[in-house]
Amino acid sequence: MNLKLLFLCLFLAVLIIPADVRIQTFYVVFQVLDGLTDDDDDDDDEPNTDWIFEIQEPDGRCNPNPCLNNGVCEEKGKKNFKCDCPKPFKGRKCEKGPKACRRGRCGRGECVLTSTPPFYECKCKEPFQPPRCRTVALCEPNPCKNGGRCVRDDMDFDCECTPGYSGRFCHVGPDDCYEDNGESYRGNVSETDDGKECLYWNSHFILEKGVNPFSSFEDEDGLGPHNFCRNPDGDMMPWCFFRRGRKLLWDYCDVTECPEPTDVAPTEEVSAGPQPTAPKPTESETHTAAATKQPPTKPPTPEKPSEAPSTSAKPTAAQPTSNATAALEQFSTCGKPQPKKPITRIYGGLKAIPGAQPWQVSLQVRPKGSNQLYRHICGGVLIKSCWVLTAGHCVEPSSNILVLGGLTLNSEEPTEQTLQVEEAIKHEDYRETPSAVYNDIALLRLKGSNGVCAHETQFVKTACLPDAPLNDGTECTISGWGATENSSYGSNHLLDAKVMLISQEKCSEAKIYGSVLDDTMFCAGYLQGGVDSCQGDSGGPLTCDQNSTHVIYGLVSWGDQCGRKNKPGVYTRVTHFLDWIKSKTETAAA
Template sequence: MNLKLLFFCLVFAVLLLQVESKQKHKDKNGPPERNGKRGKHGMRDKKRLKYKDIVEDIIFAASLDDDDDDDQGNMDWLLDLQEPEGRCNPNPCQNDGVCEEKGRRGYKCDCPKPFKGRKCEKRPRICRRGKCGRGECVLTSTPPFYECKCKEPFQPPDCKVVAVCEPNPCKNGGQCIQDGNDFDCQCPEGFSGRFCHVGPDDCYVDDGETYRGVVSETDDGIDCLYWNSHFILEGGADPFNSFEDKDGLGPHNFCRNPDGEPRPWCFYRRGRRLLWDYCDVAQCLQTTEVVPTGDPQPTSRPAETTPPTAVVTEKEPAVKPTDPSITPGDPSAPKQFLTCGMPQPKKAFTRIFGGLKVSPGAIPWQVSVQERPKNSISPHRPICGGVLISSCWVLTAAHCIDKSKELQVVMGSLSLDRVEPTAQTVEVESSIVHENYRETPEAVYNDIALLRLKGTDGFCANETQYVKTACLPDAQLPDGTECTISGWGATETSEYGSNHLLEADVLLIGQEKCSEPKVYGKVLDNSMFCAGYLQGGVDSCQGDSGGPLTCKENNTSVVHGLVSWGDKCGSKNKPGVYTRVTEFLNWIKSKMQASP
């Protein structure tokens, strides 16, 4: 067992490395290169689906399979954790189910369609394999809650009949050239794309946040998934509700940039794996206020986990971490850190890798703890996460601290691979490791440390939309509470992980359940607790050591745990183990008050 567990284990790291490494070889600030080989019709050879690829794709099976049923696994342990004491108060029924009390301690949930299950927690897997023959199944907000998008040359409505070039799939006067069961579109001058659907003025401005063109292929020519594809939305989002489109997303597969990437991108699929890549869309030669159009503007689409908020394009200027001219006692000084646990995210969007890509300002208390040898001029290296609890204090895990190194923290930044204008970098003046911290071959005990930041008169970090504090807890929360962990995954024993901050939701697991022999047995004490999912999965493996586990209390984010250790990663009955912050409240306050 690795006592210094580096969340972002192998399964998740391999996926990210594959995606991240691919981006390093791309021009992130300009139009994509167009130097690929050309085929016999003068068009660049790309990784487009051929007839043979479609019929051999396991997802495009021609008939329904028994192995793809609605069973969501044995979740009795989870339902038991969330059992309410008052039967129907609070309402245990999910997805607007109506609770009816039965007997002295029982209840029954009347579930609205299409939900079912003991607590209306199950929904039918609408897009089962083979539902759409040789086509992509997308989710809709109205019955029958799905639609089939056929892969040419298969034809609607069931995507099982083959018809090559009839009707002509090529747009804007393009000529369809048949090659057996495959085809190419020979486009008129100025038009491009597999179906000649991209016009000569289709380009993006700046980072492409306002792009509303119709490019629907990645740089490598892979077809983009529809934004309402079940591969995207069935990972926890509710496809049965709808909301007003704000980021150009909708029931189409056109490239967009809803979350601040350098240029438009889209999701694509490789087998059952969901991936993403930048798109084969050109950057406009001159900055213009004219935004290319061409996609139908939908009035609604299946909801994501969190609907995007209003688009904000302005960037906040870089700020100094410490301004000696401003002191807390100065009545003219700006008020700092008067509240905690109240983020102001710019916009929220789910980049589904088993973890969520964090939007700017959504987790403003997350910091990156970085080290380098003392008296060295070498760059600092990220080793752990941490959480800002006041202008000059950061909580982290004790096992992250090496007294032979000098430390700094970076806050207000989502990326580790580039300097962002919102970032603040502050040196660590001193580190305080808990006196009873110890490691054994089985566990890590009292795994908590405080970092005092360098500053003047109690003023170190500067509060902005991107830098805020998390609240300290008052008491423990009930088992089964859903909380959030976050981190990059780059730690002291591995360089693997994501360059962009990610988050994941986990459930608090009771001490009795976590101390069962098949989980962690008797090694747990009150200084730690478990969170995650006992059936396993990458969700319980995301975040850096020392990073925060925060839970919502009255719409305020409270730090209840610090990422500490675990056995393996994402394995069944091996959830993550976290430092229990409520056990160290007196220690935290005493150290902060004693420090000059």
């Protein structure tokens, strides 16, 4: 009886106490689930995801295809579908496969997926021993490679490496370095530049979301059942995924750039005979622990300019001539990215591929009259050579600059272009209330000459404006860094993720956002809460595929906290402002 009374009191309290609704910008955080620490082992069973299509009520049944893992969708009635699942997958949307990597299966190790029974393998972290990574053996057998000596240190150990070798297990050879951007790198470094241990490329923690674990993991980009650093997507240098508790992150690796060869002819003494070199470990020698090598000889990370940059900074394409013809040639098409590598299963929802989001802008500010370094506050999207679209709440009376074509905030990249803002135009009816932000849109006019500001390259392109509404349930892409004026957290690397457009009727229900929504905004994400609903960056783009062209359909605007159930992200509806955008950009051009 007392228990029933307690439940009744709790129920009444929920009805009486108002929810703490506060408006805040979104931060890019790739968080798979909460509740585990770095010391936790493997994942629980994946949750049932049928709610995605049941709650969001997408228009149509098989478009977009709700079936995962190459399932074939068949329409059933007016609002239903059935998935024909390939073996061994099952479930309403073919989302269920054999649970190879259950929590605790690999003790103090990493569970990786394999293509043959039992479809998993435990990769133990020294000094824990196979097969289940539960027993400890210090220096027996010797984990140190290439003649390294194992020295016990209480309940741990250190490897004393022979000259020329480095890494925790002496597995990084003297010739282990990368050339150019490292796409051809096949060395043994397995640690980020911050000392984080790399995950195996076939780790279930990377591949568990919508991936067929029975396909081959090895491919032409050097990925496979190992945790060595690689550059499979054409980034600036080798990188890898790493794990922080239940968060999946990535970073560049602690790998040395090869010295550039000189044109100096060898001396007679050098050419007298071949010089001895130590043998290089083969790629088949996989190790699970991180390599602790000497700091790489990478170029120093440049700081952001303390003075206002010029409009000619770092365009990678040839500078066009300053005339009207050249202006017309720039950005003659929109919405057609040219990513350096196709976006494959392993990067979806986490790491933006170079050139995949070429319209993404970093809006950076500093106080007027100040010599402080610029700081990133918002995202934006390039729609013309001299025009950027962003959220109204991102515009503030500071000296603005824009950085285009880059992926990282804490280092300067050769693909970047840095431009000043000539004029910021916030919508005349912009307003904030305690529960919502209305008409949250602004235009930024860039400084340039003869109608040319940003220069079109593979990494800097414009997104198209939409010409018609899209169906609810359409899958779109958001991208951003997540480091804003309200947060010291976020990612220094550009991230992207998929979200689904949610019907206005559903999002206007009392349990979601109620009557605060109007036709200038819409919802996207996942009503169940979680990773996708809190990825993005204020003012940044939500782009959708419309007739094989990427259109800027929304701008990250506001939301009720981050990742809460029934509280998806709210975006500025760009289609509502097409006339306003046209009037401002054409008036200025005239």
